[in-house]
Amino acid sequence: MVRHSSGLLCVALDSARADELRLPPMESDGTSGKPTFAVSVDAASGATTGISASDRAHCARLLADPSTRPEDLRRPGHVLPIRVPSNPTPAEYGFAEAATDLCRRAGLPAVALLAVVVDDSGTVASPDQLRSLGAEYGVGLVDCESIAASRFVPTLRKVASIELSGRLGSLRADAYLDTSSGVQHLVIFGSSPGPVSAHLECIPGTIFGSSCCRCRADLDAAVARLHDEGGILVYLRTAQSGQHQEMTLADRAISKALLESLA
Numbered sequence: 001m002v003r004h005s006s007g008l009l010c011v012a013l014d015s016a017r018a019d020e021l022r023l024p025p026m027e028s029d030g031t032s033g034k035p036t037f038a039v040s041v042d043a044a045s046g047a048t049t050g051i052s053a054s055d056r057a058h059c060a061r062l063l064a065d066p067s068t069r070p071e072d073l074r075r076p077g078h079v080l081p082i083r084v085p086s087n088p089t090p091a092e093y094g095f096a097e098a099a100t101d102l103c104r105r106a107g108l109p110a111v112a113l114l115a116v117v118v119d120d121s122g123t124v125a126s127p128d129q130l131r132s133l134g135a136e137y138g139v140g141l142v143d144c145e146s147i148a149a150s151r152f153v154p155t156l157r158k159v160a161s162i163e164l165s166g167r168l169g170s171l172r173a174d175a176y177l178d179t180s181s182g183v184q185h186l187v188i189f190g191s192s193p194g195p196v197s198a199h200l201e202c203i204p205g206t207i208f209g210s211s212c213c214r215c216r217a218d219l220d221a222a223v224a225r226l227h228d229e230g231g232i233l234v235y236l237r238t239a240q241s242g243q244h245q246e247m248t249l250a251d252r253a254i255s256k257a258l259l260e261s262l263a
């Protein structure tokens with residue numbers, strides 16, 4: 001992990017367990033955003049400087065061991081814990097939550113060692129580079145959206161087929177009701193098979209053309225692509241559309257489920 005990442009190794013664990021281990025958030029005023037990094041740690045014994053790969057592996061094992069006590073850890077250190085909520089909302093669900101879910105589903109303690117894979121130039125690895133690294137080491141690849149989909153399973157039902165016509169031309173769309181959230185999403189079809197994209201509803205940007213985000217321009221470009229190149233646009237509605245938001249893993253999971261329901 002050290003060789004193929006930027007060297008920053010994180011350990012995601014439940015925030016209640018982090019409290020037991022006296023690993024409070026690194027920043028207490030809540031402005032740091034996500035993920036919630038906790039105070040860094042090393043193993044208090046059985047390690048030397050804490051920076052070597054073996055010292056950090058030892059520390060990660062301690063964090064995953066249910067019998068570890070707060071005094072078994074030294075602060076600050078070279079491993080960065082990430083606190084994950086016990087029951088994350090769709091908005092809170094990110095890669096750290098997905099990693100702990102993967103451990104849980106494997107029947108292991110929900111504590112995950114994480115690193116961002118980078119290539120030789122230090123750039124975050126592309127999906128193709130991840131696939132070849134996986135093949136080299138014989139490890140599987142799973143995307144976070146698929147893990148999110150198993151937690152936030154949308155129950156989708158097609159409720160209408162509509163014809164959208166307006167300043168950008170005419171397109172056919174199907175409306176799907178997610179019965180678990182009560183929100184209706186749209187799947188908009190180009191006239192031929194082509195690229196697939198997703199857009200998250202944004203009232204200030206898309207409806208009122210707010211200059212705070214690029215949503216209006218992005219949606220117009222996506223609709224233009226439907227005309228020029230064909231394909232499918234998944235238009236995701238949201239329960240909190242009063243402000244611009246970035247697409248979450250849960251949103252991507254819904255988009256994936258909508259596309260699968262077409263197949």
Ligand SMILES: [Zn+2]
Pocket residue numbers: 202204205206213214215216243244245
């Ligand atoms: Zn927006």
